[in-house]
Amino acid sequence: MLQAMHVKVEATLMAPTKFFDERTDQSEVKARIVQKYFYVWAKVIIPSVKQRGKKIAYIDLYAGPGRYKDGSASTPLMILQQAIEDPDLRSMLVTLFNDADKNHTSTLQAEIDKLNGIERLKFKPHVNCGEVDADAVSYFNETRLIPSFTFVDPFGYKGLSLKIVNGVIKDWGCDCVFFFNYNRINAGISNPAVKTHMDALFGEERAEKLRKLLPEKSPEKRQELVLEELAQAIKAMGGKFVLPFRFKNAKGTRTSHSLIFVSKHFKGYEVMKDIMAKESSVMDQGVPSFAYSPADASTPLLFSLARPLDGLKHELPKLFSGKRLSMGHIYESHSVDTPFIKKNYKDALLALETEGKIKTTPAKRKKGTFADHVIVAFP
Missing domain, CATH: 1.10.10 (Arc Repressor Mutant, subunit A)
Structure with missing residues (x-):
């Protein structure tokens, strides 16, 4: 799987995607959160890195084809465009894009090659095709990474595990944000056919706890319990700060998926919290919901009277x-x-x-x- 990985500490990656047919409002919010954080993270960390190895990395394990069918750019192209326009990023940024779909990686490479000014980057973007598997877990956990911001955005849950998250945040200056498909996880937690995947995501003990507790919970309580156990599992592993941003269904009644940020440093947590606050659909007395809900956005007065x-x-x-x-x-x-x-x-x-x-x-x-x-x- 990692046969193409001769770019050392600059990192690696891998898996399927399906949501590139059209760019939804939720996709735009997700991309903005990732792009905004990457830029602020880079600006915070670059002064220290200039005294060290003079490289930082952006890693995308499920990069997709680069554009949606309507022609709008997805996150990889947005990040590269930022790098082209910024002098420090042009000279310091190493980018690693992976996807398991060969059509996606070949299309992404073609889109990267067409970017105006791409030749100005000191480090040529590296595009890899492969699964996020046991080899990837070993690579990230055994390799010392340069300061990196990693985006893990699987279509479902295959390849997403505590060990992957730990591997990409373990070193100095490394933060991660990953996509957590609540609907798929909720359906899979008690499914014996995907027990291995659930155990890898929550840890065996927590996964078993969820299997016992979830059946008797209301839909709302199930959501809360699943996110809480996931956050606690990440913290137990070393991710000191965990911040979820929820995306709700069209009616605003249930969480469909979440974007979850992980960092070992309060500064990163503070920066991402401010970014997610601004992307929240509504505020209650100036307190953000940390959620994007089409229903809340259209009827904000119905959001909350909690004060x-x-x-x-x-x-x-x-x-x-x-x-x-x-x-x-x-x-x-x-x-x-x-x-x-x-x-x-x-x-x-x-x-x-x-x-x-x-x-x-x-x-x-x-x-x-x-x-x-x-x-x-x-x-």
């Missing part, structure tokens, strides 16, 4: 009672695994300050501001 910012405002004084902390510390220590972004914390603390429920240093600031260094004293 989550009020909940945050009430929770912070209880949680940090008697403590003096900076706004930045409060945000970083509390925001992980919550839907709240930095602006939500500033808004909540401003409200608490106005109500006289906290004291701040410095107390005199430009109206409406709450910088990261401002000290908050909770009674």
